Amino acid sequence: MRGAVMHAPGxxxxxxxxxxxxxxxxxxxxxxxAACVCGSDLWPYRGIQPLDGPTPMGHEYVGVVxxxxxxVTTVRPGQFVVGxxxxxxxxxxxxxxxxxxxxxxxxxxxMLGSQAEYLRVPLAxxxxxxxxxAPPADLIPSYLASSDVLGTGWFxxxxxxxxxxxxVAVVGDGAVGLLAVLAAKQLxxxxxxxxSRHESRQKLALDFGAxxxxxxxxxEGVARIKELTGGLGAHSVIEAVGTQESMMQAIRSTRPSGHxxxxxxxxxxxxxxxxxxxxxxxxxxxxAPVRRFLPHLMDLIAARTIDPGKVFDLxxxxxxxxxxxxxxxxxxxxxxxxxx
Amino acid sequence: MRGAVMHAPGxxxxxxxxxxxxxxxxxxxxxxxAACVCGSDLWPYRGIQPLDGPTPMGHEYVGVVxxxxxxVTTVRPGQFVVGxxxxxxxxxxxxxxxxxxxxxxxxxxxMLGSQAEYLRVPLAxxxxxxxxxAPPADLIPSYLASSDVLGTGWFxxxxxxxxxxxxVAVVGDGAVGLLAVLAAKQLxxxxxxxxSRHESRQKLALDFGAxxxxxxxxxEGVARIKELTGGLGAHSVIEAVGTQESMMQAIRSTRPSGHxxxxxxxxxxxxxxxxxxxxxxxxxxxxAPVRRFLPHLMDLIAARTIDPGKVFDLxxxxxxxxxxxxxxxxxxxxxxxxxx
Numbered sequence: 001m002r003g004a005v006m007h008a009p010g011x012x013x014x015x016x017x018x019x020x021x022x023x024x025x026x027x028x029x030x031x032x033x034a035a036c037v038c039g040s041d042l043w044p045y046r047g048i049q050p051l052d053g054p055t056p057m058g059h060e061y062v063g064v065v066x067x068x069x070x071x072v073t074t075v076r077p078g079q080f081v082v083g084x085x086x087x088x089x090x091x092x093x094x095x096x097x098x099x100x101x102x103x104x105x106x107x108x109x110x111m112l113g114s115q116a117e118y119l120r121v122p123l124a125x126x127x128x129x130x131x132x133x134a135p136p137a138d139l140i141p142s143y144l145a146s147s148d149v150l151g152t153g154w155f156x157x158x159x160x161x162x163x164x165x166x167x168v169a170v171v172g173d174g175a176v177g178l179l180a181v182l183a184a185k186q187l188x189x190x191x192x193x194x195x196s197r198h199e200s201r202q203k204l205a206l207d208f209g210a211x212x213x214x215x216x217x218x219x220e221g222v223a224r225i226k227e228l229t230g231g232l233g234a235h236s237v238i239e240a241v242g243t244q245e246s247m248m249q250a251i252r253s254t255r256p257s258g259h260x261x262x263x264x265x266x267x268x269x270x271x272x273x274x275x276x277x278x279x280x281x282x283x284x285x286x287x288a289p290v291r292r293f294l295p296h297l298m299d300l301i302a303a304r305t306i307d308p309g310k311v312f313d314l315x316x317x318x319x320x321x322x323x324x325x326x327x328x329x330x331x332x333x334x335x336x337x338x339x340x
Numbered sequence: 341m342r343g344a345v346m347h348a349p350g351x352x353x354x355x356x357x358x359x360x361x362x363x364x365x366x367x368x369x370x371x372x373x374a375a376c377v378c379g380s381d382l383w384p385y386r387g388i389q390p391l392d393g394p395t396p397m398g399h400e401y402v403g404v405v406x407x408x409x410x411x412v413t414t415v416r417p418g419q420f421v422v423g424x425x426x427x428x429x430x431x432x433x434x435x436x437x438x439x440x441x442x443x444x445x446x447x448x449x450x451m452l453g454s455q456a457e458y459l460r461v462p463l464a465x466x467x468x469x470x471x472x473x474a475p476p477a478d479l480i481p482s483y484l485a486s487s488d489v490l491g492t493g494w495f496x497x498x499x500x501x502x503x504x505x506x507x508v509a510v511v512g513d514g515a516v517g518l519l520a521v522l523a524a525k526q527l528x529x530x531x532x533x534x535x536s537r538h539e540s541r542q543k544l545a546l547d548f549g550a551x552x553x554x555x556x557x558x559x560e561g562v563a564r565i566k567e568l569t570g571g572l573g574a575h576s577v578i579e580a581v582g583t584q585e586s587m588m589q590a591i592r593s594t595r596p597s598g599h600x601x602x603x604x605x606x607x608x609x610x611x612x613x614x615x616x617x618x619x620x621x622x623x624x625x626x627x628a629p630v631r632r633f634l635p636h637l638m639d640l641i642a643a644r645t646i647d648p649g650k651v652f653d654l655x656x657x658x659x660x661x662x663x664x665x666x667x668x669x670x671x672x673x674x675x676x677x678x679x680x
Contacts, residue, residue: 094572097596101596255442256434269614271610273582273584286620
C-alpha cells in the first residue's frame with residue numbers, strides 16, 4: 001500500500017509500505033476513508049522532536065473495516081468506524097475512569113501510521129466506534145476531526161470546566177484551539193474569548209461560537225483577558241499550543257479558583273512552582289481520552305449539530321502529503337485532509 | 341506588648357513591639373489565647389526564604405476580641421474568634437467561589453505577626469469566625485490548629501478529591517500532612533497511606549486515620565505506592581512539603597485521572613512539562629482558603645468529633661519562642677504552641 005513516511009525534518013515522502021495484517025486476535029484492519037496531518041506532526045517536521053529513522057506518519061483515522069481478529073465482537077467488516085489516536089482496551093480501571101489515553105494496555109496509533117491506505121487498529125473493541133450506517137460523504141471530514149482534534153479540543157474544554165455562566169479563553173488558534181471554541185459553546189459557556197491574530201482563523205472561531213477576539217499575546221494578551229473579565233481573569237482557560245509562553249499565558253489569564261485545560265504537547269516547558277502555587281488555579285490536561293467522548297461527538301455530527309470538519313481548509317490526494325505538511329508548517333492551511 | 345521577631349536565619353527574639361490599634365473601620369484587635377510556629381516559618385529560619393530586616397512572626401491565631409472598628413458587624417468585644425492566615429473580605433467574586441486566599445482585598449496575616457500578645461485583624465467581618473460561647477480551655481489547641489494547619493490539610497484533601505472509595509496517599513508528615521490524613525478520613529476515604537519514617541509522626545498518622553504507612557521516599561516511595569494500588573497509583577495524593585522531590589513524588593504516585601492536592605509552599609520547584617502532560621493527573625493547590633472551611637471545622641472541634649490539637653507536641657510560654665523554633669527545626673517537635 002501507499003503511505004506517508006517522514007525521513008527527516010521537512011522530508012515527508014509517500015512510498016510503498018507493507019500492507020498491515022491482523023497480528024493479534026483483538027486487531028482490526030481498516031481501509032481509510034480519509035486521513036490528515038496533525039499539528040503535533042509538525043513537531044518532528046520542524047526538528048523539535050527527534051526522529052528515530054524513517055517513520056510512518058499519522059494517528060487520526062476514519063474508515064471501513066476490512067478484517068477483524070477472532071476475538072473482536074463489536075465491529076465487523078463493512079462498518080464505518082472512527083477511533084482515537086490511542087488504542088485502548090476500554091475495560092481497565094483507568095479506562096473506566098474515562099482516561100482511555102492512560103489505558104494500562106494503550107498503544108499509540110502514531111506508531112502505526114494512518115496517513116496511508118490501510119491501518120491496523122489494535123484493541124479494536126475498545127478503540128473503534130461504528131456508525132449505524134455508512135455516513136454521507138460530506139460528513140467524513142467531521143468524523144475524521146472527531147478522531148483527534150475535536151476530541152482533544154472537547155477534552156480541553158471539559159478539563160477547563162467550561163460551562164454555563166463561565167467565561168472561557170482559548171490560547172491557540174490551530175485546529176484544536178478552534179474546536180475547543182466549538183466545544184465550549186456546546187458545553188454552554190457564556191462568553192468565549194478566542195486569542196488569534198489570523199483573519200481566517202478568527203472567522204472560524206466566530207463561526208464556532210467565539211464571542212470575543214483578542215489579538216495580543218503573552219503579557220499583553222493576559223492584560224487584555226483581565227480587562228475583559230473585571231480584572232479577575234477567565235474562569236476557564238484552554239491551552240492548545242504547548243510552549244512555555246502559551247502555558248504561562250494560559251495560567252496567568254485564569255482567575256484564582258479557575259481551571260486551565262491544557263492539550264498542547266508541552267515541549268521544553270517548566271512550570272515555576274511559586275507562581276503555580278500562588279495562582280490558585282486548577283491544572284489538568286495531557287493526551288486527550290478521545291474515546292470517552294467519541295460516541296457523543298459522533299451523535300452530534302450525525303445530527304449535523306456541529307460541523308467540526310470546517311477546520312480542514314486544504315484537501316489533497318494522499319500522494320501529495322508533503323505539500324499538506326508544508327502548507328500547515330507555513331500556516332497557509334489550518335489542517336490538511338488527505339484522500340487515500 | 342511582647343512579640344516574636346526574626347532578626348536573621350536562626351535568630352528569633354521575643355521583644356517589645358508597639359501595641360496594635362484599630363487602623364481601619366473594618367479592623368478588629370484580638371488578645372491572643374494561643375499562638376504557634378508554622379512549618380512555613382522555618383523557610384526564613386533556615387535561610388531558604390530571604391528576610392527583609394527584622395520581621396514580626398506568626399500568622400495563626402485564636403483569641404478574644406478586644407476592640408472593633410466602626411464598620412465591623414459580625415464580631416464584638418469579648419467573643420472568642422478564629423481567623424485564617426489570609427484576611428479576606430469574603431464578599432468578592434473570588435471569595436464567593438470559595439477562594440478567600442485569593443480575595444481581591446486579601447491581606448497576609450504573616451505581615452502582622454501573631455506570635456504576640458495582641459493582633460490586628462483587617463477585614464474582621466470577612467476573616468473572623470466566633471464561637472457561640474467561650475470554649476473550654478482544652479479545645480484551644482484544636483481551634484488554633486484550624487486557623488492554618490487543619491484548614492490547609494483539609495483544603496489539600498479536598499483539592500486531591502479525597503472521598504469514599506478513594507485511596508489517598510499523603511507526602512509529608514509535618515502538621516499539615518498529618519491533618520490531611522485526618523481530613524481524608526473525615527471526607528470518607530477508603531484507604532489512607534501516610535508516608536513517614538518518624539515513629540511519633542507515624543503514630544499520630546494512625547491516630548488520625550491512616551490505614552497504611554510507607555517509609556520509603558522518592559522513587560522507592562513511588563514504587564511502594566504503586567505496589568499498594570495494583571500498579572496504578574493512588575486516586576488522590578496530598579503534597580505537604582514543597583520541594584521538587586516531594587512534588588515529583590506526589591505526581592508520580594498518582595494514577596492517570598487522579599488528583600494531586602498540593603499545599604507545601606513550592607520553593608525552587610519547576611514542574612517538567614512533558615512529564616506533567618503524560619501523567620494525566622489533576623493538579624490543584626496553593627495557599628489554602630481556610631476561611632471556606634472554618635465554620636465546619638469549628639463545629640467538628642466543638643462536637644469533639646476531631647482532635648487536631650494533637651499536632652502540638654510542645655507547649656512553651658511566648659517568651660521562649662526561640663526554643664519553639666529550634667525544636668521544630670531539629671524535628672524534636674511536630675508543632676510548637678506558644679502561650680502569651
